[in-house]
Amino acid sequence: MRAEPPLPWLEPGDSFPTPYTAWGPHSPAPGLLAAGGSLDVASLLAAYRQGTFPWFSDGQPILWWSTDPRMVLAPTQFRLHRSLRKRIEQRCVKQPTWHIRIDSDFAQTIYHCANTPRQGQNGTWIVQAMQEAYTDLHQAGYAHSVEVWEDSRMVGGLYCVAIGKAVYGESMFAHTDDASKVALAALVGLCLHHGVDWIDCQQNTRHLASLGGAEMDRAEFLAHIATACLQAPLVWQFDPVYWNALYQLTRQ
Structure with missing residues (x-):
């Protein structure tokens, strides 16, 4: 399994990384792009406009994904x-x-x-x-x-x-x-x-x-x-x- 680069941590208001830096198909979490940030309206709109979406469970930080294929x-x-x-x-x-x-x-x-x-x-x-x-x-x-x-x-x-x-x-x-x-x-x-x-x-x-x-x-x-x-x-x-x-x- 190929090692992936460290997952970016976002502070509220930070820009999202480019979707092409999301973890690849052989990683533990294919499509994972970043963690942290905020779920406010501005952040959600910025995410969706670049094909990124949040998906996480209770007890986890906000996780942002850009899957490939889609x-x-x-x-x-x-x-x-x-x-x-x-x-x-x-x-x-x-x-x-x-x-x-x-x-x-x-x-x-x-x-x-x-x-x-x-x-x-x-x-x-x-x-x-x-x-x-x-x-x-x-x-x-x-x-x-x-x-x-x-x-x-x-x-x-x-x-x-x-x-x-x-x-x-x-x-x-x-x-x-x-x-x-x-x-x-x-x-x-x-x-x-x-x-x-x-x-x-x-x-x-x-x-x-x-x-x-x-x-x-x-x-x-x-x-x-x-x-x-x-x-x-x-x-x-x-x-x-x-x-x-x-x-x-x-x-x-």
């Missing part, structure tokens, strides 16, 4: 499986019992993402400091929630970061079967409507790959977000006609 989901490559299309048509279109809301309760969404148990996972990386930081980012207009509601109960949802047309998926949850997938499909529909090229998924998982996610070289990803971050932001509202764009995708 997992992304192109909205045009989203796999609308027959079962998911059927769920959307039954629950959201023909006789709607599920309703998509955007940013109606960001705090509840990130709370559920942090606290909903997941098979094979103990604890959460969305620690209290992260919940507070992304809630501040939401209030500043750069973090958004896509929520699935049944009557007065949120049954699923996700939250993401968006700077211009650069959209970074963070986490999702479901309290009812397929509710998180429906939230993701709604985000994909919104991104299709606004011409978003890629939704960042950070790291490869089998679940994301099954929905159309694919790995991308970090250099290509960074070149993309450098342009996307400068574009006009999305209008964060969901119109049911966005489902129609999903129906045009290849179905499997």
Whole structure:
């Protein structure tokens, strides 16, 4: 195993190292870029604009990552499986019992993402400091929630970061079967409507790959977000006609 250079320690307000200095694939923590710093809005925006994101657990300092390759989901490559299309048509279109809301309760969404148990996972990386930081980012207009509601109960949802047309998926949850997938499909529909090229998924998982996610070289990803971050932001509202764009995708 090749020895990596010492991990940079950031004081609040320090600039981030270039992503290309992140630890490599044969290190103990591939993609680890720096530690320390702050989770304030300015720091988070600076990080995301250069493709860097925080990820750490209770008892650890803030850890900053820039993974290579990067997992992304192109909205045009989203796999609308027959079962998911059927769920959307039954629950959201023909006789709607599920309703998509955007940013109606960001705090509840990130709370559920942090606290909903997941098979094979103990604890959460969305620690209290992260919940507070992304809630501040939401209030500043750069973090958004896509929520699935049944009557007065949120049954699923996700939250993401968006700077211009650069959209970074963070986490999702479901309290009812397929509710998180429906939230993701709604985000994909919104991104299709606004011409978003890629939704960042950070790291490869089998679940994301099954929905159309694919790995991308970090250099290509960074070149993309450098342009996307400068574009006009999305209008964060969901119109049911966005489902129609999903129906045009290849179905499997």
